[in-house]
Amino acid sequence: MKEYRLHALICAGTGCVASGSLDVKEELEKEIVKQGLENEVRVVTTGCQGFCERGPIVIVQPGDIFYQSVSKKDIPHLVEEHLLKGRPVKELMYVPGPEEAPVPTMMDIGFFKHQRLTVLKNRGRLDPENIEEYIGFDGYRGLEKALAEMTPEEIIREIKDSGLRGRGGAGFPTGLKWELCRKSPGEIKYIVCNGDEGDPGAFMDRSVLEADPHAVVEGMVIGAKAIGTHKGFIYVRNEYPLAVKRLKIALSQAEEYGLLGKDILGTGFDFSIEVAQGAGAFVCGEETALLKSVEGKVGRPRPRPPYPTEKGLWGKPTTINNVETWANVPAIILRGAEWFSSIGTEKSKGTKIFSLVGKIKNTGLVEVPMGITLREIVFDIGGGIAGDKKFKGVQLGGPSGGILTEEHLDISVDYESLTGAGAIMGSGGMVVLNENDCMVDTARYFLNFTQEESCGKCTPCRIGTKRMLEILDRIVEGRAEEDDLEKLKTLAEKVKKYSLCGLGQTAPNPVLTTLRYFEDEYKSHIEEKRCPAKVCKHLFKYVITDKCTGCTLCARNCPTDAIEGEVGHMHKIIQEDCTKCGTCLEVCPVNAVEAVDNE
């Protein structure tokens, strides 16, 4: 057995790969050979560490030393100082704020310190393309226990007792769903993993599939035994090439080891998994549309009941769970329902993964216990609002969710509390907004998305969302009439009530919650033709004030030549030519450019 004294874990999640982690890895390996350390230091590529904003990320073990934004040119110094001489390199460490000391270890960084990992426990610590590493970190122990020691009923009982609820958004009790499917009459049954993550800004499922694909596979085999099925499908969108690749590697390794396929672990149980790649239609995240897509038909929803547990794939009883739900299963079986239900709140057990994005200092992927407050997520983990702006709200649950405000910062993050406040847990997208965000524009952005993604099958969603969007367009362009707000509200209620599937039923949520908490902003747009946040381009203008020193920087950078003035003299914006791109505001060295209301 070869012993290494150091492991350098380099993140190879999509985020870090995009910022160049594979080049860094190559350089690291080269430099290690150059220093003669190839027998002492092992380089391991891992899944996403979650702190994507600071990528490429390298962690050195033992010691838990965390390096961020590592580039190729940093490598020779890093290898010589840390890997050879054992002196961690301060320049590459996380610095919490100006004039603060660098933080060497991962667990002392606020972003990591306040997280509690269950599903993502293996992120950043094992190589997702190597099944033996997964096995080494307690992988497939839950499966072994389920197949060798438990009856299907016992597995279902354990999942029911754990209190696990669907992580795809609606929060249906997982054990109950399994039981319904098991009791559904029929020889042939299926299970499906929903990996069709389509919310803008959400990447929880992608990250789980990339960082720990075997956890999903293991969860599904356990579920298959409980439900009594021999065939499963994992539905992933084609836009996730790395997730698809790692998943396929995991499936073939699991088959090779006898953990999938015929006679699993010699127990006589057969189960195989097929990957179904989706083309990226948002509606296919809705379970009945997804099942159609797996069957090779156009992905469109149908009315429920019958629910998939009675009539699913090819009319057979089918259990469909989200990626994160499946990935929770192995740990519950291994550690028991009691352990799992000790985490979280009374009705929401365990942890939840959120993708924390928007106007926040630390963006990335976070896993937290249910019951944590929004404030802890936004301020303790996220580090607060970037650029010292004022917090305005959080958009939770993507285009199907709602916006919560400052007054909700202390509510508990669990299914019931979020729904009560008008948002949803959703799959876990969390977009933080600051004072420079216009709520009307934000609502319009999400509605524009759902309107485009509406499959067109039912009228309320197809036409309703279109008409709502037209009203919002009028509002942001300053063409709205007094009664438009009332029309918008009525239409939103109708679309919510009468749409066929979850897409249409939730599409009005961003509009409804912004109307509930920020009606003033809508009124400013409609009655005063004014956008308080200065976002809606038709409702404000840029002017140059007398702070201008005549440096010409704005005029030289203006893409439409809409600024005139001579060196040393005050400049002026020609309003007719201005596209309000904001470049002048950004480049002005003396803050002489201001956004003001139209007269």
Add this chain to the structure above:
Amino acid sequence: MKKLKIGDLEKIRDKARRTSSLRQNKARARVTVHMGTCGIAAGARKILTALLEEVGKKNLDDVIVTTSGCAGLCSREPMATVEIEDKPPVKYVDLTKEKIKKILNEHIIKGNIVKEYALAIGSERTTLK
């Protein structure tokens, strides 16, 4: 690859645990070889290589071998610090390949400090709490 049966997973787990133990923070002992410029000049690399080989040969998966900078006593390099769980650290000086092997066998495995090579027991005082 032969298909696994119930129980076979534990063998893979054992093997995999050893290769990944560094990442599980479960070590009984830690040996720090001081690799400042002075240490390297005095031959610390050879000490480190010999130590790693021996740890590998003996399959000691609960021992972490690591490096750090100069320990301050450059004239007595190569140096190493041995820390056993719950015991104060021991600093060894003027090391050779043979000495480090003896330290591994006597101190790390059996728990007896090799007094004739040891400089001191305990850590330096710092201004930090």
